[in-house]
Amino acid sequence: MLIDRCAHASPWRRISPAAKGLFALAALLGAYLAPSPGLALGLALGLVLLTLAGARVPLPDYLGAAAPALGFLALGCASLLFSLGGPGGLAPRFLPEALDPAARLGARSLAALAALLFLVLSTPLPHLIALLRQLRCPEVLLDLMVLCYRMLFVFATVFRDGRTAQAARLGHAGARRSLRSLGLLAAGLLPQVWLRALELHQAALLRLGDGPLRFLAPSFPRARQELAWAAAGSLGLLLGLGVLA
Structure with missing residues (x-):
């Protein structure tokens, strides 16, 4: 990011x-x-x-x-x-x-x-992806880059929303409470990101997987x-x- x-x-x-x-x-x-x-x-x-x-x-x-x-x-x-190694053992x-x-x-x-x-x-990464497409980079690799790029923002949004909710409930008041909140946040991130990824996968299935992901190329x-x-x-x-x- x-x-x-x-x-x-x-x-x-x-x-x-x-x-x-x-x-x-x-x-x-x-x-x-x-x-x-x-x-x-x-x-x-x-x-x-x-x-x-x-x-x-x-x-x-x-x-x-x-x-x-x-x-x-x-x-x-x-x-x-x-x-x-040497005479001194593992020194x-x-x-x-x-x-x-x-x-x-x-x-x-x-x-x-x-x-x-x-x-x-x-x-920016979209410009790099457009350049790689012009260089005839494999479309499967470019699609994976686009999906990973998208998932980074999904992960960041989920993390920011969870941390804001914890802070509103004074979940970070003190070292002990902050550590506990961090553990809860990490445990809660996995299912949320998994659901977002599943929705993204279902959206791709609705397209019937017809060709690579296309975006407007920058000029x-x-x-x-x-x-x-x-x-x-x-x-x-x-x-x-x-x-x-």
């Missing part, structure tokens, strides 16, 4: 998703082929600044969207730098020879993460011009990193 809110609030949502997708793809390629960790980190920093300043994503929201991936990346790098042992691989992995992963966040934090009047600018920027990015040199 955080990512979707940032994408809809960004002024770059009006830019063609094909242009942003092309630039993000070039950034991913540059992250993978960056000849040194320093260049990869520079690419990551540039993409972060572009997302914050250009797409106008607030820094707290950006950090919130990146936090799960950063935590996973930190664990991955730590698993390369430390090993369990962690630092591996100096793993510094260079860990630095390359961390820098490239940060640049790839920044490229993906640039795309998703400035492009981007300057799509060709924006795609040309994105292609020029992508080429300049790769040349600047020395990937195509």
Whole structure:
């Protein structure tokens, strides 16, 4: 929900998703082929600044969207730098020879993460789905994405209504009562979301499953011009990193 809110609030949502997708793809390629960790980190920093300043994503929201991936990346790098075993039994042992691989992995992963966040934090999911449909992505996959996207809002609505009802009855007055209310809310969410999903499934059956889910595609009047600018920027990015040199 955080990512979707940032994408809809960004002024770059009006830019063609094909242009942003092309630039993000070039950034991913540059992250993978960056000849040194320093260049990869520079690419990551540039993409972060572009997302914050250009797409106008607030820094707290950006950090919130990146936090799960950063935590996973930190664990991955730590698993390369430390090993369990040796004379001390299961004590962690630092591996100096793993510094260079860990630095390359961390820098490239940060640049790839920044490229993906640039795309998703400035492009609403319906625009991405329309782009994937133009790229001939399988319709079954797109329908699953649409249904999962819809169920996120259903889950958020049910959670917000339940929490509001609990707060009106002073269900969060005190730590003990808050913990009990949280348990009751979690237990009540499952049947409600299940019923909403069943209603959605029944609505799909009434359509007789005749073809994929269709929506009005967004219009981007300057799509060709924006795609040309994105292609020029992508080429300049790769040349600047020395990937195509």
